[in-house]
Amino acid sequence: MERSTSTGKPNHAAAENSITVLDGGGDKRKQTKKKNQDKEEEEEEAELSVERIFESKEVPPWRSQLTVRAFVVSFVLGVLFTFIVMKLNLTTGIIPSLNVSAGLLGFFFVKTWTKLLEKSGLLNQPFTRQENTVIQTCVVASSGIAFSGGFGSYLFGMAEVVAKQSTEANDPQNIKNPALGWMIGFLFIVSFLGLFSVVPLRKIMIIDFKLIYPSGTATAHLINSFHTPQGAKLAKKQVRALGKFFSFSFLWAFFQWFFTAGDSCGFASFPTFGLKAYENRFYFDFSPTYVGVGMICPHLINISLLVGGILSWGIMWPLIQNKKGHWYPADLSPSNLHGLQGYSLFIGIAMILGDGLYNFVKVLGRTLFGLYHQLTKRDPESVRQVGARSPTPNSSIPYDDQRRTQLFLKDEIPACFAVVGYVGMAIISSATLPHIFPPLKWYYIVVIYLCAPTLAFCNAYGCGLTDWSLASTYGTLAIFTIGAWAGSSHGGVLAGLAACGVMMNIVSTASDLMQDFKTGYMTMASPRSMFVSQVIGTAMGCVISPCVFWLFFKAFHNLGVPGSAYPGPYATVFRNMSILGVEGFSALPKHCLTLCYVFFIGAVVINAIRDAVGKDIAKYIPIPMAMAIPFYLGSYFAIDMCLGSLILFIWTKIDKAKADAFGPAVASGLICGEGIWTLPSSILALAGVQPPICMKFLARKTNAKVDVFLGS
Secondary structure, three states: OOOOOOOOOOHHHHHHHHHHHHHOHHHHHHHHHHHHHHHHHHHHHHHHOHHHHOOOOOOOOHHHHOOHHHHHHHHHHHHHHHHHHHHHHOOOOOOOOOHHHHHHHHHHHHHHHHHHHHHHOOOOOOOOHHHHHHHHHHHHHHHHHHHHOOOOOOOHHHOHHHHOOOOOOOOHHHOOOOOHHHHHHHHHHHOOHHHHHHHHHHHHHHHHOOOOOHHHHHHHHHHHHHOOHHHHHHHHHHHHHHHHHHHHHHHHHHHHHOOEOOOOOOHHHOOOOOHHHHHOOOOOOOOHHHHHHHHHOOHHHHHHHHHHHHHHHHHHHHHHHOOEOOOEOOOOOOOOOOOHHHHHHHHHHHHHHHHHHHHHHHHHHHHHHHHHHHHHHOOHHHHHHHOOOOOOOOOOOOHHHHHHHHHHHHOOOOHHHHHHHHHHHHHHHHHHHHHHOOOOOHHHHHHHHHHHHHHHHHHHHHHHHHOOOOHHHHHHHHHHHHHHHHOHHHOHHHHHHHHHHHHHHHHHHHHHHHHHHHHHHHHOOOHHHHHHHHHHHHHHHHHHHHHHHHHHHHHOOOOOOOOOOOOOHHHHHHHHHHHHHHHHHHHOOOOHHHHHHHHHHHHHHHHHHHHHHOHHHHOOOOOHHHHHHHHHHOOHHHHHHHHHHHHHHHHHHHOHHHHHHHHHHHHHHHHHHHHHHHHHHHHHHHOOOOOOOEOOOOOHHHHHHHHHHHHO
């Protein structure tokens, strides 16, 4: 009897072939054909197998994956990406995934480092894909604090500059101005709980449930490709493209700075479509950052932003403005929330809440259904094989999964360590947070921490299914729940914003860690090294992000003011959500509540239609969450992003292969260049160095009056 030599093939296939040998000449030909097919399948599997490519390379122990050079590079890139995220936080609030840039730049820096050491004969440890994964994890964890830390949302929403834009809840007990000390302390207290909350579930999520985690999987494929000969060559070309557009973006931002000596000066205020369109915030502001973001974001997001801008600033706000004196007093300032600003803000909030609630229910439903399906329908035998300490040679599980599973289960993180860590951090934060935020009582925090692990699991599981983190939605739930519990007379607005921060940090870091576990699983990086790099990256972020925000806060005097270079729109949105939760609908101007109901229901209906019609038609239906953003800000950034989307679309039509390979690198260069310019511009502002020129654009009649005035 012949034996099957195929790796990972069940023995019954060989048994079938040996039985057919006994049946005569015709069946022998069938047997030969079947053996050839099996051989072709084996060869095809070998070609597709990633781990066979790296089979000859030994996987370093988890401690060896955590190198000094990896964390030095991570710190440098963490600072760079924190500036970028902070700039986006304080302008539009739209933050694209920077995982590709982190992985690419991490590969480039360490590869350059190791080549120099290799030439000098001092190289002790080669650069591996596991170390590359550690860098990417650490960088994303570090810069992620700039988002989950609330510097563009709940934390900045506590500041006086945001509170004074409203006549409600702007008393001292509902205000907490930024200060470097308490911001760093707050982040260190709340940013690590999410890491401990989902560690015991890593095997269930990654191996038993086989969740996809699209971003984590895509990042792993990218890192794996970098460490092949062909991938390394492509990575060098991608880095060159990134460097070219980084230089262009940085120099263009430097050039623009000379013309921004006052408010509404410079190329960013160029009335591209005329002065009337400019008044209604329709113009191209020459920002490479938004063009780059548009190249990374899906086309539908960019179109949705533009549709939202046309609907609001092109149609609705001019109509509501005609009701001045009837719906709201005619003598109100443009920034007063009882005037037009109130309609633009609260209607946008209604759409965000409608979209968030719909997706929360949908993802929660999919999570519960998925759990039920996994627990009741899965094959116990396959789970037993996957969960085994070492892969069985006759298993039907693919070779890649066997190797990855073996390593993933070898370096265990004890569940008791996670439980003790979570309980210990919860006790510390329950005792210390009320000293930072007096309205946030200790029993509010205890309730949050009792509910948080369940919500963190839901967010991590939902992110694994859909790649959609609902951290802001969970934070909104905390705003309304804790804010209403505290009450308006006991600092409920500040308590709601602080509770939002606690909840957002837990659920956001939980889903980020599980994404990183997926990346580590596919690159053969140890779960222990992933956890440690996430902890170190989070600790870096707890210091870097407040320092970068403090630089912005001190350098730009009009930070958070509507119409300024850094309006911080989501800070206003989050604060007014908290006011709404504490004081009810009394803060809304006339007929605003009715319009809010309409747009809330509209957001739910649009989402339901998108899910009902299928993907082919849904890609032509705008996304309500994206549509809501220009309601408050205007369409200037949407036009930039649509231009980026158009560039990528045309490039794809001309040369799809090059567009796919170099599009993310070009976009990252555009984003990074202008983003890093904020560092020298902030230093110049702190040093009192002002731009020498103010370039403004005036109507002909206004210009004539200015000439007459100057002539007199």
